[in-house]
Every structure is written in C-alpha cells, then in structure tokens.
Amino acid sequence: MSAKARPTYSAIAKAAGVSEATVSRVLNNDERVNPERTAAVMKAVEELGYRRHRAATALASGRTGLIAVVIDDDLSVFSDPFWGTVTSGISRVLMENHLQTVLMVTSVNSVDGPVAHYLEGREVDGAIFFQLHKDALVRKLAKQGLPIVITGSPHTDTDLYFVDTDNFGGGYAATKHLMSRGCKKVAIITGDIETTAGHQRLDGYNQVYREFGRVPNKSLIRQGDYSYESGQVQMEHLLAEHPDVDAVFACNDLMALGAIAAIEAAGKSVPDDVAVIGFDDSVSSRTSRPQLSTIRQDITALGEAAAELMIAQLNGEPVESRIMPVELVLRESA
Amino acid sequence: MSAKARPTYSAIAKAAGVSEATVSRVLNNDERVNPERTAAVMKAVEELGYRRHRAATALASGRTGLIAVVIDDDLSVFSDPFWGTVTSGISRVLMENHLQTVLMVTSVNSVDGPVAHYLEGREVDGAIFFQLHKDALVRKLAKQGLPIVITGSPHTDTDLYFVDTDNFGGGYAATKHLMSRGCKKVAIITGDIETTAGHQRLDGYNQVYREFGRVPNKSLIRQGDYSYESGQVQMEHLLAEHPDVDAVFACNDLMALGAIAAIEAAGKSVPDDVAVIGFDDSVSSRTSRPQLSTIRQDITALGEAAAELMIAQLNGEPVESRIMPVELVLRESA
C-alpha cells in the first residue's frame, strides 16, 4: 500500500549481495554468470517487484525498445479497416518480444519532414512502413542503417525487406475461376495500377488469358480507383461497349459492389448474366445481396509477418521477404 | 555526406559559448535566458543540425514524450474501422504537440497483466483507453497519478476524464425522425446494453416515446449484438410478433442491414412498409440498396478531443470531459 520508490539496480544488488554489473548481466541473460548468483538476483527482482526503466536502458545501450509503424495520411485510413488489422497483428507480435509500437500517421512524402527527423534521430530501433507512393525516405533511412520492413511491395527492385499479399495469385485465382465456370468475356476493373498491388492483380488476370491461349481485348481492361463510384462508372462503360460481357473481376470489393449496382441497373442479373468477383473479403461482401465472391487475405498474418521480419533484423538473423497466400471465397456473385 | 556523430549539448555549448545548462534552458523555453545567448544557442542548434535524444531527456526529466493508446483485444478491431479512425485523430494531435503514440493492442482485463506492468512502470506520460468492459485497471492507474483519458464512457460515475459520442442524442434523433415521418410502431434493435453506449442509445429511443406521451411495448425492444446476423434474427422476431411494425432503429449499420434483409425476405419493402435507420454511417450504409439512413459521428474529431484532454492534463490545465455531437444522415431507408 505504501508508495515506495521503485527499486533500481542498487537495491537489487544490495539484496542479492552482488554488484550492479552482475544484476545487469543476469537481466540481460548473460550466460556467464554463476547460477547461484543468478538465482539470488532473480529472487531479489521478484521480491522487490523490480521493473526495468526503459529510458535508462535506452540511454545506456542505444536500444529504445520502440518500433515505429508509419502510415501515410493518404491511405484511406479513415474508412478502410485494413491498416488497423495489420497494425494490431504487428503490435501483438512486437509486444510478445518486449517491443512497443509507436504509431505515426502522417504525410510521409517528405524526405525532410517531422517523421524523417524523428526516425533519423534514432528514437526507435526500427520502422515498419505501409504501402508507399514514394520510397525516397525509406531508402535514405535504410542507408543510414535503420532496420526497415515494408508492408506491401516496394516500387523498384530493391533489397528492402517487405511482406505483401499475393496480389498476382489473387488476380489469377479470380480470373481463372471466372473462365473455368464458362465465361467467355471476362473484364477487369483495376485499382491504381501505379501501385505494385494494383499492377500485380492485373498481371494475374492477364496470365490466365495467356494460359487459355487468348489475349484480352484492351477495352475489357478498365481503370478504377478503388471507390464504389468508379466501379459503377467503369461497369457502365463496359456494358455499353460490350453488351455480351459475362464476367468482371473488380480489384476490390467496393468497386465490385459498384459494378453490381450498374449491372442490375442495366436490367441484368448477377451472376447469371454477369458474374462478379471482388477482392478483400470485406464486411460488405457478406452483407451485400447477392453476396460477393471475393479474394480473402489474412491481414492479421500479414502484420505478424512484418513484425517477425523486423525482429529477425534486430537479432541479426537471416531475413527473407514474404508473400502471403490468398484464398478465393465463393459466395453468390460468381 | 560524412557520417559524423550526432551533436550533443556539449557541442552546442561550445559553439555558442555558453554552458550546457543554458543550452538546456533555451531548448526548454526557459524565459530567463538572455536574448543574445538564446540567439547564439539557436544558431548553433540550427547549424549543427541538433536533435534531442529522447531517452536522455526521459531519464533526466522523468517525462518520456510517449502516450499509450490502449485498445482491448475484445473490441472487434479486426473488422471495424472505427478504432483506426479514432487512433489516427489521436496520433495527429499528439504529434503536433511533440508526443508520440504508443499503441497497445491487448487484453486489458487483467489488473496485473503486461499492459498493467508497462503502464505502472511509467514508460509513458499518460494513457488513452478505448471503451472498456471493466475499469479496475484504469482506476488503479489513475490513483497512481497517471493521466488518463477514456474514449467512450466509463461505466460507473467517476471523476475519470472521457470523450464520447452523443449516443443518447443519436438514439433520440433517429427515433424522433421515425416518429415524425408518421410511423406508429417504432421498434429498436439494441447493441450490447451492458455498455454505456448501447444503453444510452436505448435511452434516447425511450425518451422520444416519452415525449410523445407513449410507452413502447416491451417486445418492440430487441437486443442484438451489433452483428449482421443478430439484426436479421431480431427483425424476424419483430415481424412475427408485430406484423404491423412500421419502423426500426438499429443501433449500428450492420444490424440495420440485417434487418433490411429480413424485411425484404418477408416480402415487405423499405422504407414504405418498414423504415430503417442505422448508426455509424459506415461504408456499407452508402453501398447498400436501399441506401441506409443513419447516424453519423465525427470519429476523427473524437480522437482529436481525446488527445486534447490528455494534453491539457499534462499541462496542468483545467480539463473537462466532452460529448461529441452526432448528425442524422437521411438516405433512402427512412
């Protein structure tokens, strides 16, 4: 009940009859310490309810125990549960490894903004970035020796470590299913094909055509921007140009829902006249009518993998970028 | 280009011709320092590209510059964009005030778990909690003097500071609209009424009945659990018991969508036979057909307010809990 000051090494050293250096060694798992002394220290730690003072450790050792998760303002953080899910996966794994997650939601474009300063100031032991539009800052930091992991794929060929969803595989699986169920004219509504993810989903689509010995008509490939409205608009264009289009792979669920609205507005039915597949397995895909067939990714696992890559780097272990598998979820729309 | 060691007070003191104590005073905005010396220090700071070492500051001052945002695992973090949005609002305001956000996603139930230890260890300057099921831990921490803000309402009467959505006002506005448009038999599908938010929305509903000089039939009040399925099931019950029910206020959008599915499955139409209003203004509310009328809250503003309350506490300024306004958004379903 009494509010005594928290114990420091000094108190433990005294209680255990050893030096502070030995206390430090025990607490940092230095193997060389005599077992009996180790036991004595552990006992004192237990009895006194000792807790490490992170700032002191950080100052003396140079390690902060903090990992930054940097999220670009531009991402649709405000309506997309994706990043929250990834972040919770990251946070969980980091915590298990006694690391804390420092969240930075800002504009990451600047190589010289507050985020850059913060990260260059070594206030964290590493940084996990989310899908980037530009990677100048990341390269700069990596060059300075800051351990980095990217969630999503880097733009250019690079030796940066990353974890990403199998976007190609998702595009492939969706398109393959549509072709296999007998659709002859399969269109695609892409997302932002400037991003790696957007591009790779399109590549998967093209690959299926290739395997069927066909080449998709260019006007079957429409570019959207991941919004409901763009799905709707692009689908209207498709129906106008190709009255016989019988399937569409929309590169996210929101566009797929927009496409369905356009198809039904045109007096056609899903999936009988036009089959539709989305991407994300969002909540809406389950609540829409017809329920949406879609590509599911394990988003939590993506975050966990990102954290694992970071921890491996910190430990100097071998690190390898990872592509996380996706799964085709068939519901009513295809 | 050369990788010189980062400058410390020592270098600045030398360059500016003052003591390290003076450097510290200038950097901490101590007003007593002679203007010329202040200028000299600022110049040296600028030229040398000085950046504060947070761990050293933390060790010497006791302030870490870190604020924890603690999110209970139990919250449906994995599908609800709500908390991500709140968090980004918090993070933005904290950053502007040179504070960093430490994210902790864990089970918060235990008064003695890792989170408790971390927060008791004073590794952060304050903690912002999200809607809690139990608040024993929070009370304990507050008693120890840790600045605390709760996002959502505390369970019991208390002097804890909090920010919350006007849940009562939202329930009131939704129900009032339904009554005013002529509906005679307005039902409600509640969320978890163990939580303050769930309870307050129901209170708003009851208040409207009261103002109309009526008392709602108890069987018009059905308890859901915020899931699509529960909305569907409870609506089926309502339609069975009350074939003439002509409106329903569902306490979130997901349940509202479930209710609409049940209404249409019963061969009735929305809003002509049964009007429906949800709560959240989620993405689904715009993409559903009919589009959902709902209660919108400014979630980002909620997060910003939470951060502001925290900052006021840290600065020793007067603090007052806040209720954030909501807005009725009318679309097609009511």
Add this chain to the structure above:
DNA sequence: CTGAAAGCGCTTACAG
C-alpha cells in the same frame, strides 16, 4: 565469472 568505474545525454536544484 565478477566488480569498479566511466559513460550514455540530458535536467535541475544550488549558489552566485
């Protein structure tokens, strides 16, 4: 395997 000692980079009474 272990301890004494210096040091990490700041802050803050204290004395002037």
Add this chain to the structure above:
DNA sequence: CTGAAAGCGCTTACAG
C-alpha cells in the same frame, strides 16, 4: 540570468 556539479538508471569495456 548563469555555470558547475550532481544525478537520472542503466550498460559495457577493462582488468583481474
């Protein structure tokens, strides 16, 4: 208004 000095609580060569 300012400086010298002690101190925050750890870690880590160094010497033994």
